[in-house]
Amino acid sequence: MHFLSCFSAFIVYHSRNLRSWVILLGAIFVQTAYINCGPSFLANNNSEQNYSSLSRSAEAVFKCNNEQLRGTSERRLRRLTRFELHHSLVDLFGQDVVRQHESFFNFYNKDRFAVNDVTFDPSFDENAVRGIYELSERIASQVASNTTLAARIAPTCLITNSNFNLMNETCLKTFIESFGLKVFRRPLSAVEYSKFFQLLRNGNAVLENNSQRVRAFVMELLLSPAFIFHMTDAEASSPQKEELDQYSIASRLSFKITGSFPDAELFAAAARGELTNKEALRNHAVRLIQTPKGRAYVREVFTQWLRVDAGQFPSPTYGNSIGISDEGLVEDLQKEALDFVEHIVFEKEGNFQDLMTAEVAFPPSANSAKIFGLNQVSLGPQDPKAVSGTHVGLLMRPILFLSTTDRTSPIHRGYVFNKQFLCQQIPEPSPNDLAQAGERAMDLDPLMTTSRQRAQHLTAPTSCSGCHQFINPPGFLFEQFGPFGEIREREAVFNSDGNFVRDLPIDTRVDGILIDRQSMSIGDGKDAANIMAQSAQAPACFATQLFRFSRFSRETSSDHCHLSDVEKIVRENRPILESFIENAITEDILWVKKAF
Numbered sequence: 299m300h301f302l303s304c305f306s307a308f309i310v311y312h313s314r315n316l317r318s319w320v321i322l323l324g325a326i327f328v329q330t331a332y333i334n335c336g337p338s339f340l341a342n343n344n345s346e347q348n349y350s351s352l353s354r355s356a357e358a359v360f361k362c363n364n365e366q367l368r369g370t371s372e373r374r375l376r377r378l379t380r381f382e383l384h385h386s387l388v389d390l391f392g393q394d395v396v397r398q399h400e401s402f403f404n405f406y407n408k409d410r411f412a413v414n415d416v417t418f419d420p421s422f423d424e425n426a427v428r429g430i431y432e433l434s435e436r437i438a439s440q441v442a443s444n445t446t447l448a449a450r451i452a453p454t455c456l457i458t459n460s461n462f463n464l465m466n467e468t469c470l471k472t473f474i475e476s477f478g479l480k481v482f483r484r485p486l487s488a489v490e491y492s493k494f495f496q497l498l499r500n501g502n503a504v505l506e507n508n509s510q511r512v513r514a515f516v517m518e519l520l521l522s523p524a525f526i527f528h529m530t531d532a533e534a535s536s537p538q539k540e541e542l543d544q545y546s547i548a549s550r551l552s553f554k555i556t557g558s559f560p561d562a563e564l565f566a567a568a569a570r571g572e573l574t575n576k577e578a579l580r581n582h583a584v585r586l587i588q589t590p591k592g593r594a595y596v597r598e599v600f601t602q603w604l605r606v607d608a609g610q611f612p613s614p615t616y617g618n619s620i621g622i623s624d625e626g627l628v629e630d631l632q633k634e635a636l637d638f639v640e641h642i643v644f645e646k647e648g649n650f651q652d653l654m655t656a657e658v659a660f661p662p663s664a665n666s667a668k669i670f671g672l673n674q675v676s677l678g679p680q681d682p683k684a685v686s687g688t689h690v691g692l693l694m695r696p697i698l699f700l701s702t703t704d705r706t707s708p709i710h711r712g713y714v715f716n717k718q719f720l721c722q723q724i725p726e727p728s729p730n731d732l733a734q735a736g737e738r739a740m741d742l743d744p745l746m747t748t749s750r751q752r753a754q755h756l757t758a759p760t761s762c763s764g765c766h767q768f769i770n771p772p773g774f775l776f777e778q779f780g781p782f783g784e785i786r787e788r789e790a791v792f793n794s795d796g797n798f799v800r801d802l803p804i805d806t807r808v809d810g811i812l813i814d815r816q817s818m819s820i821g822d823g824k825d826a827a828n829i830m831a832q833s834a835q836a837p838a839c840f841a842t843q844l845f846r847f848s849r850f851s852r853e854t855s856s857d858h859c860h861l862s863d864v865e866k867i868v869r870e871n872r873p874i875l876e877s878f879i880e881n882a883i884t885e886d887i888l889w890v891k892k893a894f
Contacts, residue, residue, distance in 0.1 A: 405429020696783025
């Protein structure tokens with residue numbers, strides 16, 4: 299039985315009113331995912347092993363058995379994701395320009411890679427076509443009518459000239475070639491150049507003045523498939539794949555490190571034909587990932603991987619009971635989690651073990667600091683605050699624990715552990731399972747039972763337990779954290795009026811958590827963090843998540859060499875930054891599947 303079946307009944311059971319139930323159910327169902335609870339999932343789970351003896355002895359998950367398959371799964375054509383489109387436009391025109399037109403990005407669904415593995419629709423519907431047209435038109439009009447903004451994309455000789463018809467050809471040529479290179483991510487062809495030159499120099503009956511011609515030129519480029527899509531040029535080199543040209547390689551590298559088109563230095567390297575080996579690619583990747591765009595890209599990967607931007611509705615009633623306001627809390631905890639990531643990856647240059655076990659926090663406000671038991675506010679990634687033994691590593695960021703009621707959800711927490719950190723999958727529920735879970739929810743008194751007891755009761759039937767024997771235990775480990783992600787010693791129980799009734803003991807110890815195909819007994823979340831840091835499965839999952847975000851597609855057997863390269867970096871406890879770099883520069887970047 300899918301965990302949402304039992305979880306839905308759990309919510310219905312102790313939600314205070316219909317409105318809260320609807321909000322909760324909606325927030326949870328958008329996180330649907332799957333876990334394979336069949337024979338392959340259950341294999342080799344008989345042996346008990348103490349977490350303290352782990353030393354990543356399990357074999358690597360991915361093995362490179364056929365080097366010839368490298369690059370053969372890359373799409374020849376893929377539209378820019380919303381993140382890529384946004385960052386490309388910012389790099390072309392400036393954040394201040396793009397910010398004024400943010401609403402037009404709504405025509406792009408927010409592409410995700412962590413919901414049902416990958417959610418990416420490569421097509422354009424009518425709304426998308428209309429949206430990108432209006433976005434391009436508004437940006438082009440704004441830039442063309444403002445000489446200060448136009449100066450960001452055009453040379454001075456063009457800005458100061460009142461008549462393009464009489465302008466020196468060199469000035470127009472500089473503008474067309476330099477701006478066209480950025481937008482198309484390659485040099486313009488002779489035909490394209492001639493078309494744009496005629497447009498700017500001569501205009502037509504409609505385009506009489508310079509401003510109108512610049513507007514039309516910018517729109518033409520932004521509405522071209524060469525901008526909206528990743529398009530590759532390649533030459534046949536084997537029966538299975540083709541070798542990419544230098545500009546396609548430069549574009550791939552840049553988007554896998556910054557989420558945007560190449561900078562001037564990378565374009566120049568492509569023009570000189572220098573992007574032919576891994577070392578040359580590495581030099582540029584190391585440089586780019588340290589830029590603000592590189593940092594923003596890393597934050598976006600973790601945002602999507604952990605879904606920290608998913609809608610959350612923390613209970614104001616519960617907040618009042620513990621002296622923490624729900625107002626602005628979601629945004630604070632989102633920032634805290636991403637500041638934690640940026641600190642580990644960039645400031646500390648930490649490895650996977652640091653990511654899983656570091657005992658620091660970054661509360662941006664006095665209100666959020668209370669969740670960590672701190673009376674100090676962090677000024678950002680460079681300003682860590684020690685939280686000894688409490689909120690340990692990435693697994694225990696409070697944003698992952700937020701609940702929409704005054705009770706925790708160990709089932710959901712177990713789902714996040716299995717899905718996001720172990721890359722497991724779970725089968726869907728049947729309507730009958732949902733109905734039966736709803737009936738079972740009425741058997742317990744919510745004022746007398748803990749969240750753990752309710753979860754165990756709801757998932758006890760055979761139709762549930764096959765999967766929930768693996769989903770529930772990780773969730774129980776984190777019951778030391780309350781509905782706001784705060785540390786607690788006992789579980790507080792409130793009645794329907796929001797009044798405190800009693801507190802109940804918390805039990806975090808569990809048996810039967812399956813990691814690296816071994817069934818383990820674990821005491822609490824901190825123990826789990828140490829296990830994950832030394833496991834084989836968690837690094838492989840991390841490599842998988844990096845792959846999915848950079849490709850926006852699921853991995854196939856053709857990608858095992860790529861995944862093996864990245865997994866090796868993580869397993870060797872080399873800096874996380876190197877994992878991002880390796881994900882961008884594996885030999886797969888040089889190739890594309892042959893067109894037939």
